[in-house]
Structures are given as C-alpha cells and as structure tokens.
Amino acid sequence: MEGTWWAGLTAIGSLLALAYYAFVVAPARLHRWRCEGLRAFARLIELRTQGRYGNFELMTEMANAVALRLRLPLHERRRMELAIYLRDIGMVAIPYSTLNKQGALTHAERVLLNRHAEISASITEQIPGLWQVAPLVRMHHVVYREHPDAPLSAHILSALDDWLRIAQHADADAAAAVLKQGIGTRYHPLVVQAILDELQQRAVEGWSLLARSAALWL
Amino acid sequence: MTKRKRFWIWFFCLASVSAMLLFWAGVPLLQQHSLGVFGGIVALALLAELLLIRSPLRPEYTDRGLWFSVSTPIVIATILIYGWQFGVWLDATISLIAGLVTAQIKNTHPRWALVNTVQSVPSAGAVGLTVVALPGEPVNTVGLSTLLALVFALLAYMAVNTLLVSVTMSIVEGVRVPWVLGQTALSLPRDIALMTPISYLITAALATYGAVGLVGVLAPYLALRQAFVIGARQQELYHQTIRSLGFLVQRAHPYTGGHLQRVSQWARRVAERLGLPPERCELVYEAALLHDLGKTVLDERILNKPARLSPEEWREIKKHPQLGVEILGDTPFLSTILPWIAMHHERPDGTGYPFGLKGEQIPLEARIIAVVDAFDAMIGGEAPNQKRAHRRSMTLEEALAELERCAGTQFDEQVVRIFKQVVQEWQQQRAVGASV
Numbered sequence: 301m302e303g304t305w306w307a308g309l310t311a312i313g314s315l316l317a318l319a320y321y322a323f324v325v326a327p328a329r330l331h332r333w334r335c336e337g338l339r340a341f342a343r344l345i346e347l348r349t350q351g352r353y354g355n356f357e358l359m360t361e362m363a364n365a366v367a368l369r370l371r372l373p374l375h376e377r378r379r380m381e382l383a384i385y386l387r388d389i390g391m392v393a394i395p396y397s398t399l400n401k402q403g404a405l406t407h408a409e410r411v412l413l414n415r416h417a418e419i420s421a422s423i424t425e426q427i428p429g430l431w432q433v434a435p436l437v438r439m440h441h442v443v444y445r446e447h448p449d450a451p452l453s454a455h456i457l458s459a460l461d462d463w464l465r466i467a468q469h470a471d472a473d474a475a476a477a478v479l480k481q482g483i484g485t486r487y488h489p490l491v492v493q494a495i496l497d498e499l500q501q502r503a504v505e506g507w508s509l510l511a512r513s514a515a516l517w518l
Numbered sequence: 519m520t521k522r523k524r525f526w527i528w529f530f531c532l533a534s535v536s537a538m539l540l541f542w543a544g545v546p547l548l549q550q551h552s553l554g555v556f557g558g559i560v561a562l563a564l565l566a567e568l569l570l571i572r573s574p575l576r577p578e579y580t581d582r583g584l585w586f587s588v589s590t591p592i593v594i595a596t597i598l599i600y601g602w603q604f605g606v607w608l609d610a611t612i613s614l615i616a617g618l619v620t621a622q623i624k625n626t627h628p629r630w631a632l633v634n635t636v637q638s639v640p641s642a643g644a645v646g647l648t649v650v651a652l653p654g655e656p657v658n659t660v661g662l663s664t665l666l667a668l669v670f671a672l673l674a675y676m677a678v679n680t681l682l683v684s685v686t687m688s689i690v691e692g693v694r695v696p697w698v699l700g701q702t703a704l705s706l707p708r709d710i711a712l713m714t715p716i717s718y719l720i721t722a723a724l725a726t727y728g729a730v731g732l733v734g735v736l737a738p739y740l741a742l743r744q745a746f747v748i749g750a751r752q753q754e755l756y757h758q759t760i761r762s763l764g765f766l767v768q769r770a771h772p773y774t775g776g777h778l779q780r781v782s783q784w785a786r787r788v789a790e791r792l793g794l795p796p797e798r799c800e801l802v803y804e805a806a807l808l809h810d811l812g813k814t815v816l817d818e819r820i821l822n823k824p825a826r827l828s829p830e831e832w833r834e835i836k837k838h839p840q841l842g843v844e845i846l847g848d849t850p851f852l853s854t855i856l857p858w859i860a861m862h863h864e865r866p867d868g869t870g871y872p873f874g875l876k877g878e879q880i881p882l883e884a885r886i887i888a889v890v891d892a893f894d895a896m897i898g899g900e901a902p903n904q905k906r907a908h909r910r911s912m913t914l915e916e917a918l919a920e921l922e923r924c925a926g927t928q929f930d931e932q933v934v935r936i937f938k939q940v941v942q943e944w945q946q947q948r949a950v951g952a953s954v
Contacts, residue, residue: 318715319741326748333752337759339848344766347815347841392766396817427762429755 331378338385345388350400351468359384359464362498366456369494380453383436387457390419417441444488455488459495462487472499525689529633532682536639540610543603556604558729560611563592567616569743589616591713592732593642594671595720598664602646609642610635633686641679648674668717672710680706700796705749712745756851764807767814777894782806784890784940791936792882802883805855809862809887812841836871839863858883862891867927885930889937892929893917914941 342356360381367377391399394416398409405413421438424430439447439454440461447454459479466475476499479492566589589612597605617631648670684698691698716735723731764778785806789799813821816838820831827835842859846852861884864870866877870888880888898911912920918938925934 315715315719315741318712318745322741322744322748326745330748330751330755333755333851336849336851337755340759340763340845340852341766343848344811344814344845347844389766392814397819426765428758429751 331381335381335385338382341389342385345391348396348399349388349391355464355468356384359460362460362464362495363456365498366460366491366494367453369498370452370456370490372453376451376453379433379436380456382430382433383440383453383457386424386430386433387420387437387440387461388416389423390416390421393419443486444482445485448488452488452491455491456494459487459491463495521689521692525686528685528689529636532636532640533632536610536636539606539639539643543606555600555729556608559592559596559608559724559732562729562732562735563589563596563608563612564616566592567612568619569740590672590675591717591720594645594668594675594713594717595724597642597645597649597671598667598721599724602643602649605645606639606642609638613638637679637682637686640682641675644674644678645671664721665714665718668721669710669714672713672717676706676710697790697796697799704797708749759849759852760804760807763811767808767811778807778810781809781887781890781894784894784937785886787940788886788890788933788937789883791940792886792933794882798883801855802858802886804852805858805862805883806887806890808842808846808852808855809859809891810838810842811845811859812838812843815841815845836863840872855883857881858887860884862887864888865928866930869928880930882930882933885933886937889921889929889933893921893937893941896920914945 339356346352346355363380363384364377367380372380394412398405398412401409417438417440420440421434424434424437436451436454436457439450440457442450442454442458444455444458459482462482463475463479466478476496479487479495483489483492593605593609593612596608613635614631617634618628620626621628621631649667652667652670680699680702684695684702687693687698688695720732720735723735727734767778782803786799786803789802790796794802816834820827820834823831839860839862843856846856846859858881861870861873861875861880864873864875864880864884865888866880866885868874868876870880896912896917897914918941921929921934921937925931
C-alpha cells in the first residue's frame with residue numbers, strides 16, 4: 301500500500317507525542333497553573349499580616365525538600381504545596397487589629413486566631429477541585445501526640461510552620477532547638493530529623509559555596 | 519419575536535435541511551454498504567461520543583458551558599473512506615443516541631439531543647462537499663494527499679459546526695452571535711491540531727482493516743480525550759482563581775460585594791461598545807471584578823469608617839491599587855490585567871493616583887473601570903449596607919450628570935459618552951420589562 305511505512309511511523313510518533321503531552325506535560329502544567337493562581341491567596345495573607353513577607357516561598361521550598369527526604373509520592377507533594385498556599389487563607393476573616401496586634405493577645409483573640417485553620421479549610425472546601433486539600437489545611441497545626449496517624453505531609457506543615465515563625469522572629473538555632481524539644485510530643489520524630497538534616501546540608505552547601513566563591517575571587 | 523419562537527424557527531429550518539440530506543444520503547447507503555460495518559463503526563463512535571468533555575464558557579456559566587466529545591475524527595475518517603452518505607448517517611445516529619443517553623443520565627431535556635443531531639448533519643455534509651471538491655482521485659488510501667484532505671475536512675466540519683452552535687447558543691442565552699463565535703472559535707486551531715493525527719490514524723485503520731481497525735485506535739483516543747480534559751480543566755482553573763479571589767474581596771468587605779458584580783458587568787458592556795475584541799472584553803470583566811483586591815489587605819476600621827477620613831487614612835486607602843498588583847504579581851496568567859488594576863484611580867488631567875498619569879498614558883481598560891467604579895460608588899447600592907459609609911448616594915441622573923461634569927478632567931470623555939448610552943439603554947430595557 302502506498303506510503304504505509306511513512307503513515308505508520310507518523311501515526312506512532314504522533315501518538316507517542318500525544319500520550320506524553322496528555323499524561324506527563326499537561327498534568328504538570330496544570331499543577332503549575334493552579335499554584336500560580338493560589339500564590340495570590342498566600343501573598344494576600346502575607347501582605348495583610350505584618351512581618352510575614354516571603355514566608356510561603358521558603359516554606360514551599362523547605363517542605364518539598366523534606367518531603368523528598370521522606371520519599372513522599374509526587375501527588376502528595378503536590379497536595380502539600382497547594383495546602384501551603386491555602387493554609388492561612390482563613391486569616392481574612394480575622395480582624396486586622398487582632399492579626400497585627402503588637403502586645404500579647406487576650407484569651408478571646410487567641411481563640412479567634414486558633415480558628416484560622418478551620419476557616420481556611422472551610423474556604424478551601426468551597427473551591428471546586430480542591431476539596432482533597434482541605435483536610436491537610438485543617439491539620440496544618442496538628443500535634444503529634446494527639447494525632448500520630450495524621451498524614452506525614454500534615455506533620456511536615458505543622459513543624460515547618462512553627463520553625464519558620466520562630467526563625468523569622470528569633471534565630472535559626474532557637475527554631476531548631478524548639479523542634480528538637482518537641483520530638484515525639486508536638487512534632488513527628490521522622491519529620492524533625494528530616495528538617496534538621498536538610499538544614500545541616502544547606503549550611504554545609506552554603507559554606508562550600510562561600511569557600512568556592514572566595515577561592516575564585518582570590 | 520420571543521426568544522422561544524426564534525429558537526423553534528431556527529430548529530425547524532435546520533431540521534428540514536438535515537432531513538433532506540439524510541434522505542438523499544440514505545438510498546445509496548443501503549445499496550452500497552453492509553449494515554454490519556455500519557453497526558461496528560457506530561458502536562465505537564458512540565463510545566467516543568459518550569466520553570463527553572465539559573468546557574466552561576465563562577465564569578457565570580459554572581454548571582452549563584459547552585459539552586463536546588472526540589467522535590469527530592471517526593466521522594471525518596468514515597467520510598473519507600466510505601463516502602459522505604455513510605458519514606452523515608453515522609454522525610446523525612451517534613449524536614441522537616448519545617444525546618438521549620446523556621439526557622437520561624444528566625436529567626436534561628431530550629430536545630437538546632435533537633438540536634445536536636440537526637446541527638451535526640449539515641456539518642458532516644460540509645465535509646462531504648469539501649472532499650468532493652478536492653482535486654485528484656477519491657481519497658481511499660493513506661498518504662500525504664489523505665493528510666491534506668483530513669485537514670480541509672476537519673476545517674470544514676469545525677467551521678460549520680461552530681457557526682451553527684454559536685447561532686443556537688446566541689438565541690438560547692440571549693447574547694450576540696459574534697461574541698459566542700469569538701469564544702468558541704478561540705480553541706479551533708488547537709482542536710484541529712490535536713484531531714488531525716488521530717483522524718489520520720483512524721483513516722489508516724479503516725482503510726486497512728475496516729471497522730475492526732477502530733478497536734486498535736481506542737487507546738490513543740483516550741489519550742486525546744485526556745488532552746482535552748486537561749485543556750478544559752486549565753480554563754476552569756483560570757475562572758476558579760478569579761471567582762475565588764472575587765469571593766474573598768466580597769467576604770472580607772461585604773459592602774463591595776454587589777459593587778464588584780455591577781462594575782464588572784457594566785465594564786464589559788462598555789468595552790464591547792467601544793469595539794474591543796471579545797477576549798479583551800472578558801479580561802476587562804475580570805479586571806473589574808478584582809480591581810479592589812488590594813483593599814482586603816487594609817485595616818477594616820479605615821474601610822468601614824462612617825466619618826470623614828483623615829489624611830493619614832487616605833494615604834492608606836490610596837495604596838490599594840498597588841497592593842492589588844502585588845497580590846497578583848506571582849500569577850503570570852493574570853499579568854495582562856495588572857496595569858489596569860494598578861491604574862484604575864488615574865485621571866486624564868494627571869491628578870489621580872498612584873502615578874499621576876495623563877490622558878492616553880492610562881490604558882483604555884483602566885479608564886473604563888475608573889468611570890464605572892466611580893458611577894457605582896456614586897449611586898451607592900440597593901441594600902443599606904451596600905452604601906458607601908462616608909457619602910450620600912445619588913440618583914442615576916445625578917450620577918450621570920456628575921460624570922459628564924468631570925469628563926475630560928477626572929474621567930475619559932469617550933468612555934463617559936459610551937457609558938451614558940449603555941446606562942440609558944439599560945434604563946429603557948428595564949422600563950419595557952416593568953411594563954410587560
């Protein structure tokens with residue numbers, strides 16, 4: 301038959317390209333699109349809460365690195381990334397004055413602030429296609445002793461959220477010390493170990509990079 | 519003439535044409551081909567037709583949108599191999615059966631199955647005409663000439679189908695045909711690029727193995743469907759992001775809720791009247807919906823203050839256009855609307871904020887939002903809690919007079935002129951509606 305080989309090769313090539321696009325490229329692009337959209341929510345909360353700017357970028361980077369160390373599958377890492385962008389969206393329902401209060405919070409204010417995870421989860425549930433992220437958002441301050449069976453990704457968010465808050469207001473060593481103190485009680489032991497390993501590797505890489513730059517300069 | 523009457527006249531015209539085509543095609547079909555081949559192809563094409571894909575048309579149509587399947591390549595390939603009579607009957611049969619099944623599953627009216635059927639027959643007929651008109655020998659082998667014939671056939675099918683669907687939708691939804699055409703035609707190049715290779719493979723399978731060859735095409739067919747699903751999902755995500763952000767503005771500051779909806783609708787109408795392309799008008803709608811996003815970051819005590827604002831508080835309020843841009847700065851697919859959000863408080867005479875731009879330095883879209891936003895702020899809102907806290911609301915006439923008074927200084931003259939026409943037309947329509 302005329303051009304059978306040519307037709308067969310063209311058809312197989314097109315199909316392989318189509319399948320690659322449909323099952324590899326397009327889902328990854330879809331996730332990126334979704335993240336780009338949700339970053340607006342995270343940035344909104346950062347701008348509304350003084351002293352939080354740049355929080356979600358570092359949190360995303362660290363959470364992904366820790367999840368890789370703990371061998372979390374791709375779909376769970378993606379779910380966790382979406383939860384990072386949405387975890388504090390409930391703060392829009394908390395008055396600006398409470399959110400940015402300089403002194404200590406009253407009991408009522410503290411109770412209100414602690415409800416933000418629940419409010420964030422209820423908002424997330426209302427966004428079509430994101431219902432599967434809502435449980436993770438609800439548990440982003442999960443305590444290991446109370447819910448040891450919670451997903452590992454929720455424990456990662458809980459530990460990293462605290463680490464980041466303390467590191468931004470105090471220093472990195474103090475934040476690491478708080479994590480170590482909470483091993484087995486507030487934080488998941490495996491998660492804390494993975495965070496500390498990641499921090500140590502970053503410190504070493506940072507020093508070696510500095511040393512290489514210095515050597516080049518000299 | 520009422521919308522219902524227009525729809526039925528359109529339906530009967532289309533149904534008559536389709537019935538004539540089917541009758542014309544039916545006689546030679548019975549003489550030439552066995553019913554076994556026809557049944558086999560119908561069964562596989564039906565499967566493809568039932569794997570429907572939903573594509574949302576615009577934000578308000580969350581549950582409706584356009585529904586389409588990937589059975590078109592099978593119809594095109596069948597016309598090329600077995601002739602147009604075969605294809606016309608195939609398309610009509612699968613559209614009708616799949617339509618009735620879908621109506622049963624989704625609890626929709628079965629008349630839509632009939633509407634889809636009468637739309638599919640002329641589309642398949644157009645492919646037959648295109649294939650006959652192509653130079654050279656009849657296409658019944660696989661080669662470069664077949665590939666070219668497929669591209670032309672797909673173009674003919676999609677063009678006729680898009681036109682017929684757009685006319686039906688414009689009658690049913692009460693929107694203008696060019697607008698619907700603009701929306702549906704956007705995805706045509708992508709659809710044709712995706713459907714060409716699969717149509718080619720189906721043609722090769724049919725030419726070599728007959729109806730049995732279609733079984734081997736099922737796997738790549740699912741891949742193609744996945745590509746469409748992802749595309750539709752991407753479009754849905756875009757609308758979801760905008761809707762959710764709009765919802766946040768509304769939730770954080772309820773007084774702006776109705777305001778945002780009204781401003782968006784007015785702004786889109788003005789953009790259409792100014793002759794902006796349909797996709798630009800949609801972007802104006804979306805920018806208007808999000809123009810106050812920056813206010814979600816501000817202290818509610820200032821935003822909701824019933825008394826006159828102090829200079830310090832005004833300075834805070836004036837930050838909101840840039841805060842809106844900062845919120846959306848990490849979202850590249852919304853980058854087009856950022857300048858319009860940033861500049862919706864600029865004035866043609868240069869006394870606006872945050873940059874103090876003049877005249878043409880301000881994008882037209884930002885000038886549209888500025889006029890519509892100010893107008894809606896002047897008229898307040900319908901419910902007491904929608905009125906601006908620190909101002910007395912005006913009547914429509916007072917607000918229009920105020921816009922005219924400030925045209926050329928605070929507001930763009932051309933936009934004010936067009937907006938006044940739009941408001942007057944709306945008032946007339948409302949008066950007619952009330953009298954009926």
